[in-house]
Amino acid sequence: MQVVRKSVFIGLFTLLLSSAQHLAAQTFATATVASLPVSSRRAYYKAAFEQQAATLYGKLxxxxxxxxxxxxxxxxxxxxxxxxxxxxxxxxxxxxxxxxxxxxxxxxxxxxxxxxxxxxxxxxxxxxxxxxxxxxxxxxxxxxxxxxxxxxxxxxxxxxxxxxxxxxxxxxxxxxxxxxxxxxxxxxxxxxxxxxxxxxxxxxxxxxxxxxxxxxxxxxxxxxxxxxxxxxxxxxxxxxxxxxxxxxxxxxxxxxxxxx
The missing domain is CATH 2.40.440.10 (L,D-transpeptidase catalytic domain-like)
Known part of the structure; x- marks a missing residue:
């Protein structure tokens, strides 16, 4: 029983850590993009838009x-x-x-x-x-x-x-x-x-x-x-x-x- 609880705890901890890391990465990326010059921000979001279009097209x-x-x-x-x-x-x-x-x-x-x-x-x-x-x-x-x-x-x-x-x-x-x-x-x-x-x-x-x-x-x-x-x-x-x-x-x- 203790082994099972430990396994579940480790799984939950790993999931929470992964979510926290993902959120931190998103926050960092947003902050980084916000600090870029206007032209660079536009280029970044243009590339992100095109990537979303291609990715969603393939996924569907x-x-x-x-x-x-x-x-x-x-x-x-x-x-x-x-x-x-x-x-x-x-x-x-x-x-x-x-x-x-x-x-x-x-x-x-x-x-x-x-x-x-x-x-x-x-x-x-x-x-x-x-x-x-x-x-x-x-x-x-x-x-x-x-x-x-x-x-x-x-x-x-x-x-x-x-x-x-x-x-x-x-x-x-x-x-x-x-x-x-x-x-x-x-x-x-x-x-x-x-x-x-x-x-x-x-x-x-x-x-x-x-x-x-x-x-x-x-x-x-x-x-x-x-x-x-x-x-x-x-x-x-x-x-x-x-x-x-x-x-x-x-x-x-x-x-x-x-x-x-």
């Missing part, structure tokens, strides 16, 4: 699921910028990525819990019928275009039940690209044409009137996971023009540094 095995590192990094840049600009510390720490450079027959939506560092969902998502057949090639912010809209969005705080069932409104944050999302009723909702059976029958998914429509079976879980002011990034093909203030890396690094 996003490459194996078809998400390019460049798209993930862009989403991460916007995630930090949007959250800082919104000033909502309580906003959902979830980042949703949609890569419309991929065909509709492939899973091209990822929902990532940034706090827990977990992929919550990886599934199919439809694009607007006027954007293209299998791979969307055209995007618009105009009323009646029936096209998808590129860029960053903030999800609504609450859900509602519409003609497609449980749905979630999206606030477009990129002027000229998606800011008419609300007036166009571009929302997250489920649709019967977003499923593997439709792909098998038609070689692609069905298409929406501009909404990023989801598989019916997963809609409720996804909508509940991303509501509450979370960030959504809809990426398009490289040849499609897109620019955004949310892709300012320096501002994102500042936001990232403020959380360290």
């Amino acid at each position: 095995r996003l490459g194996a699921t078809g998400l390019p590192l460049t798209v993930f990094r862009e989403g991460l840049v916007g995630y930090y910028n949007v959250r800082r600009a919104s000033g909502r510390a309580s906003a959902s720490p979830v980042l949703t990525l949609i890569d419309f450079s991929r065909p509709s027959k492939q899973k091209r939506l990822w929902v990532i819990d940034m706090q827990k560092e977990r992929v919550l969902f990886h599934t199919l998502v439809a694009h607007g019928k006027a954007s293209g057949a299998d791979v969307p090639v055209a995007f618009s912010n105009k009323e009646g275009s029936e096209m998808s809209s590129l860029g960053f969005y903030r999800t609504a705080a609450t859900t509602y039940t519409g003609k497609h069932g449980l749905s979630l409104r999206l606030q477009g944050l990129d002027a000229g690209f998606n800011t008419n999302a609300e007036s166009r009723a571009v929302v997250m909702h489920g649709a019967e044409y977003v499923c593997e059976d439709f792909v098998k029958a038609h070689g692609r998914l069905g298409r929406s009137q501009g909404c990023p429509a989801l598989p019916v079976a997963e809609t409720t879980a996804i909508v509940k996971a991303i509501k509450g002011g979370s960030v959504l990034y809809l990426h398009g093909p490289d040849k499609v023009p897109y620019r955004s203030k949310w892709l300012n890396v320096d501002a994102a690094v500042e936001a990232f540094a403020s959380l360290r």
Whole structure:
């Protein structure tokens, strides 16, 4: 019994010592960085940001699921910028990525819990019928275009039940690209044409009137996971023009540094 207690005591002591050493190292690193010139601090946090992007990308095995590192990094840049600009510390720490450079027959939506560092969902998502057949090639912010809209969005705080069932409104944050999302009723909702059976029958998914429509079976879980002011990034093909203030890396690094 004494041997067991001694073993447990040693284990607890080792754990506490390790935690203390880690905390001391963090404190020392923070103090050291704070004493550096401004330009050096920026360089340090820029390197730390890039390291986090690469490390998290590898940890979540996003490459194996078809998400390019460049798209993930862009989403991460916007995630930090949007959250800082919104000033909502309580906003959902979830980042949703949609890569419309991929065909509709492939899973091209990822929902990532940034706090827990977990992929919550990886599934199919439809694009607007006027954007293209299998791979969307055209995007618009105009009323009646029936096209998808590129860029960053903030999800609504609450859900509602519409003609497609449980749905979630999206606030477009990129002027000229998606800011008419609300007036166009571009929302997250489920649709019967977003499923593997439709792909098998038609070689692609069905298409929406501009909404990023989801598989019916997963809609409720996804909508509940991303509501509450979370960030959504809809990426398009490289040849499609897109620019955004949310892709300012320096501002994102500042936001990232403020959380360290």
